[in-house]
Amino acid sequence: MVSKRYTAVENWLWENLKLEESDSAHQSYENMLLQGGGALPLINVTLNLREQSHFADETIVQQIAALLRGTREVLDIGSGDGWPSLRLAPWIEMITSIDAAPRRIEVSRANAERLKIANVKFLPMSAVELNFSDNRFDAAVAASSIEQTPDPMRALREIYRVLKPGARLVVIYESFDVTLEHPFEDAVTVREHMDGTHGWYYWMKHRDPPWERDYLVRFKATPETDEAFARARELIDRDGANPTAVPGIGAEFLEANKAAVAASSFYELEHFTAKTMKETLEDVGFTDVRVFYSASKLARLLFPNLNAGEMGEHQLMELAQGLAQTASALPAPFDQGQPIIAQKPETTS
Numbered sequence: 001m002v003s004k005r006y007t008a009v010e011n012w013l014w015e016n017l018k019l020e021e022s023d024s025a026h027q028s029y030e031n032m033l034l035q036g037g038g039a040l041p042l043i044n045v046t047l048n049l050r051e052q053s054h055f056a057d058e059t060i061v062q063q064i065a066a067l068l069r070g071t072r073e074v075l076d077i078g079s080g081d082g083w084p085s086l087r088l089a090p091w092i093e094m095i096t097s098i099d100a101a102p103r104r105i106e107v108s109r110a111n112a113e114r115l116k117i118a119n120v121k122f123l124p125m126s127a128v129e130l131n132f133s134d135n136r137f138d139a140a141v142a143a144s145s146i147e148q149t150p151d152p153m154r155a156l157r158e159i160y161r162v163l164k165p166g167a168r169l170v171v172i173y174e175s176f177d178v179t180l181e182h183p184f185e186d187a188v189t190v191r192e193h194m195d196g197t198h199g200w201y202y203w204m205k206h207r208d209p210p211w212e213r214d215y216l217v218r219f220k221a222t223p224e225t226d227e228a229f230a231r232a233r234e235l236i237d238r239d240g241a242n243p244t245a246v247p248g249i250g251a252e253f254l255e256a257n258k259a260a261v262a263a264s265s266f267y268e269l270e271h272f273t274a275k276t277m278k279e280t281l282e283d284v285g286f287t288d289v290r291v292f293y294s295a296s297k298l299a300r301l302l303f304p305n306l307n308a309g310e311m312g313e314h315q316l317m318e319l320a321q322g323l324a325q326t327a328s329a330l331p332a333p334f335d336q337g338q339p340i341i342a343q344k345p346e347t348t349s
C-alpha cells in the first residue's frame, strides 16, 4: 500500500498555481484532437488485419459483439470517437452513445456520417446523470470510461437504473493490478490546443490503493513558449516522459515558463483492481459478475507466431472471429481483470 503522497512536481504545482478542480472529460478528452492518435482501425483508417493492433482491435470488437449477442438497443458509455459503438454497428440494431466531452460527440457524429452508419446516435451526457428513463436498454457497454468519470459508483448506479431487468453490462477497464508495472508511475505529455495555447499534462498513478491524479497547465503561445514546448517534445522523445528522470520537462520546465501560465486545473480518478470492480458491481446490485479472457490479449500473444503477411484478409478475419468466440466462452480467473460482464437481476426488490 502506497500512501497518497504528492510528488515534487505536484508540490511545485500546488505552491505556485491556482489549480481549478476539473474532470477528465473537460480537462483531457475535450482537448484531444482525435482519440487513439487518429489511428482507430476502420473509424479513422482502413482496417488492415495484417497489422497486429488492427487484428487485436477486431478480436475485441468481435468479443464485445459476442457478449452482447441477442440484444436490440445498446447504450455505449464514454464512447470517445465512436469506439466501440461504430465498430459494433453491423451487429446491433440501435446504439445510443454518450460522452461527457462535447468535442468527442462532434468527432463521433462526423465519423458516423463519413462511414454512413445510421444506427448509432451520439449524445453529450455524463454517465453520472443519465437523461434516460428507467429500464430502457437491453444492454450497455463501457470501454475505459467508468474509471474516467468523477464518481464511478454513481455512474454504475445510473447504468443499472436505465438497464432493463435481465439486461447485461460489458465493462472494459484499466485494472491497475494488471496494467501498472510499478506501484507508482508518473509522466508528462505536451500537446497543442485548438485555441492556440500549449498544454502541459502530468499524470500519476498508484497501484494500491488504485487511483490517479491528473494536471493540465495551459501556457500562452509566445515565441519563448513555442520554443520551450518544442524542446520539451524533443526531450520526451529522446529521454522519456518521466519528470524525475528528465527534470527539463518537470518542475524545471514549469519554473522557467511560469510567467506564461494562462490557466491550470487538476482532477482525481478512483481506479479499480479486478477485485474492487467485482465488489463495486455487486454493491450496485449487479449479479452474475464474470470475467472473460480478453480476446485482444490472446490476439497479441498469437500474432507474432502467425505469418500474417502471407495470410489472406478472409483467413485473418476467421481467425479473429474464432479467437473472439473462444474468449467469450472462457470465463477467466478474476485477476485477468477484463472484459467483465454483469447482469441486472430479472426481478429487483
Ligand SMILES: C[S@@+](CC[C@H](N)C(=O)[O-])C[C@H]1O[C@@H](n2cnc3c(N)ncnc32)[C@H](O)[C@@H]1O
Residues within 6 Å of the ligand: 024, 025, 029, 030, 035, 077, 078, 079, 080, 081, 082, 083, 084, 098, 099, 100, 101, 104, 125, 126, 127, 128, 142, 143, 144, 145, 148, 149, 150
Ligand atoms: C479512455 S476514453 C475511452 C473512449 C472509448 N470508449 C475508447 O475505448 O476508445 C474515456 C472516455 O470517457 C469519457 N468520459 C469521461 N467522463 C465521463 C462521464 N462523466 N460521462 C461520460 N463519459 C465520460 C471521456 O470523455 C472519454 O471519451
